[in-house]
Amino acid sequence: MTSRLLLEYDGTRFAGWARQPGQRTVQEAVEHALRTILREDDLTLTVAGRTDAGVHAWGQVCSYEHEAVDPLRLNALLPGDVAVLDCNPAPAGFDARRDALSRTYCYRVLHRRARSVWLAQRAHWYGWELDHEALSACARALAGTHDFRAFTPSETHHTRFERDVHAAEWRMDGDLLEFWITADSFMRHMNRVLVGTMLEVAGARRSLEDFVALLDGRPRADAAATAPPYGLALAAVAYAAEGSTIEGWTACDEGAADQ
Amino acid sequence: MTSRLLLEYDGTRFAGWARQPGQRTVQEAVEHALRTILREDDLTLTVAGRTDAGVHAWGQVCSYEHEAVDPLRLNALLPGDVAVLDCNPAPAGFDARRDALSRTYCYRVLHRRARSVWLAQRAHWYGWELDHEALSACARALAGTHDFRAFTPSETHHTRFERDVHAAEWRMDGDLLEFWITADSFMRHMNRVLVGTMLEVAGARRSLEDFVALLDGRPRADAAATAPPYGLALAAVAYAAEGSTIEGWTACDEGAADQ
Numbered sequence: 293m294t295s296r297l298l299l300e301y302d303g304t305r306f307a308g309w310a311r312q313p314g315q316r317t318v319q320e321a322v323e324h325a326l327r328t329i330l331r332e333d334d335l336t337l338t339v340a341g342r343t344d345a346g347v348h349a350w351g352q353v354c355s356y357e358h359e360a361v362d363p364l365r366l367n368a369l370l371p372g373d374v375a376v377l378d379c380n381p382a383p384a385g386f387d388a389r390r391d392a393l394s395r396t397y398c399y400r401v402l403h404r405r406a407r408s409v410w411l412a413q414r415a416h417w418y419g420w421e422l423d424h425e426a427l428s429a430c431a432r433a434l435a436g437t438h439d440f441r442a443f444t445p446s447e448t449h450h451t452r453f454e455r456d457v458h459a460a461e462w463r464m465d466g467d468l469l470e471f472w473i474t475a476d477s478f479m480r481h482m483n484r485v486l487v488g489t490m491l492e493v494a495g496a497r498r499s500l501e502d503f504v505a506l507l508d509g510r511p512r513a514d515a516a517a518t519a520p521p522y523g524l525a526l527a528a529v530a531y532a533a534e535g536s537t538i539e540g541w542t543a544c545d546e547g548a549a550d551q
Numbered sequence: 552m553t554s555r556l557l558l559e560y561d562g563t564r565f566a567g568w569a570r571q572p573g574q575r576t577v578q579e580a581v582e583h584a585l586r587t588i589l590r591e592d593d594l595t596l597t598v599a600g601r602t603d604a605g606v607h608a609w610g611q612v613c614s615y616e617h618e619a620v621d622p623l624r625l626n627a628l629l630p631g632d633v634a635v636l637d638c639n640p641a642p643a644g645f646d647a648r649r650d651a652l653s654r655t656y657c658y659r660v661l662h663r664r665a666r667s668v669w670l671a672q673r674a675h676w677y678g679w680e681l682d683h684e685a686l687s688a689c690a691r692a693l694a695g696t697h698d699f700r701a702f703t704p705s706e707t708h709h710t711r712f713e714r715d716v717h718a719a720e721w722r723m724d725g726d727l728l729e730f731w732i733t734a735d736s737f738m739r740h741m742n743r744v745l746v747g748t749m750l751e752v753a754g755a756r757r758s759l760e761d762f763v764a765l766l767d768g769r770p771r772a773d774a775a776a777t778a779p780p781y782g783l784a785l786a787a788v789a790y791a792a793e794g795s796t797i798e799g800w801t802a803c804d805e806g807a808a809d810q
Contacts (some may be wrong), residue, residue, distance in 0.1 A: 300668045350669075363665045375668045406622045409559045409634045410609075 346521030355388035416523035439509030444479035605780030675782035698768030703738035
């Protein structure tokens with residue numbers, strides 16, 4: 293019996309998604325709540341996007357091999373910085389990681405002089421000059437397939453560095469700048485190094501041509517510093533609607549897409 | 552020399568705006584930061600809207616008799632849950648409370664089954680049935696001048712209970728329902744009792760006619776319970792643009808109106 297969870301969490305006080313001994317992680321918190329309710333000691337979650345320490349999620353998806361549980365019961369056991377939005381039966385063998393067609397992330401930059409009470413730890417507060425048009429030009433250059441090895445730490449388990457970017461854009465609304473990107477998958481730190489490097493282009497400290505050249509498989513040292521984790525959120529995960537035999541499935545997809 | 556401050560704060564951990572011995576209040580925090588920078592021991596803030604414990608502000612305005620200070624210097628001294636957005640010279644004698652033409656408040660209701668990580672303590676989480684059309688009908692009934700004594704505690708210093716509501720509406724965006732109201736001024740708890748009572752109408756536990764009758768000066772006991780404080784935020788305060796002789800003034804007004 294396979295089930296599917298839709299989750300949101302504030303990453304501020306978590307050491308990331310993945311279980312680590314002695315650390316407070318999202319995986320540990322959610323597995324603990326599920327195990328308690330299901331009285332099942334060896335339940336393990338498979339996740340669509342492993343987020344790093346401090347990174348948030350508005351629409352994280354995971355799967356596990358056991359029956360679905362009422363979200364209200366799970367939320368009553370979970371700490372306030374993680375909540376289950378949906379929990380539904382999934383087709384046999386559904387795997388939240390392997391079956392995901394794409395992930396969508398959003399990186400928020402608060403571009404103003406005064407810090408914010410409301411977006412503290414939920415956006416990257418940035419007070420320097422930024423050329424909005426340069427940000428948009430960078431985003432346009434990202435569409436398509438590129439070799440992103442410049443945007444992930446050199447010490448990596450990856451052997452293939454190409455990723456397919458389905459869509460990328462900066463949305464500007466007053467002093468809140470949001471970088472939205474959808475790709476088949478992402479490597480560690482990839483979005484944060486992309487943002488750090490785009491902010492250099494927008495601040496006239498790097499040329500657009502240099503940014504474009506980085507997309508061709510340059511070494512990590514050629515790109516900029518990693519932007520802080522708290523600006524980043526996993527916004528949504530997309531799955532094929534076909535093959536769905538269970539009613540909850542589509543509702544779950546729509547929930548994620550709404551984020 | 553008169554100055555004007557534009558502030559935002561998260562009311563969760565404050566015992567409200569007004570100074571109280573032994574309590575953590577917004578007034579005490581901001582006055583302490585100003586006194587430290589200005590080396591002035593008897594500086595006192597005059598505020599446009601005295602908010603209760605737990606109530607937030609997106610665009611609070613206050614005035615004081617001393618020179619203006621760089622917001623960055625103030626924010627460096629202030630705790631993370633309060634921030635100064637603007638601090639500008641104001642016309643001599645400007646009084647943030649007396650000169651305010653109107654205050655705008657927003658009460659947010661999160662209408663869904665699962666609790667929210669992002670809006671915890673920033674919206675009233677409400678899981679029961681709600682008739683959106685009934686909420687809108689209540690808001691329409693609010694426009695104009697009414698006797699609001701049913702919506703404030705019986706133990707009160709007020710002698711005049713009429714208030715002029717300039718605008719009131721419910722804005723629905725998915726599961727987030729926002730009640731926006733602008734009036735010349737508000738009495739203690741007035742918005743929260745209004746919301747508590749409108750939720751009863753929307754839940755078919757009270758008729759629209761009954762709600763309308765309450766606007767005619769009925770006793771407090773006839774209205775519903777006070778909705779929780781954390782759904783409420785002082786969104787903006789409006790002042791007359793005329794009489795402005797100083798450049799910062801208009802910028803400040805626009806800042807507040809943008810909230």
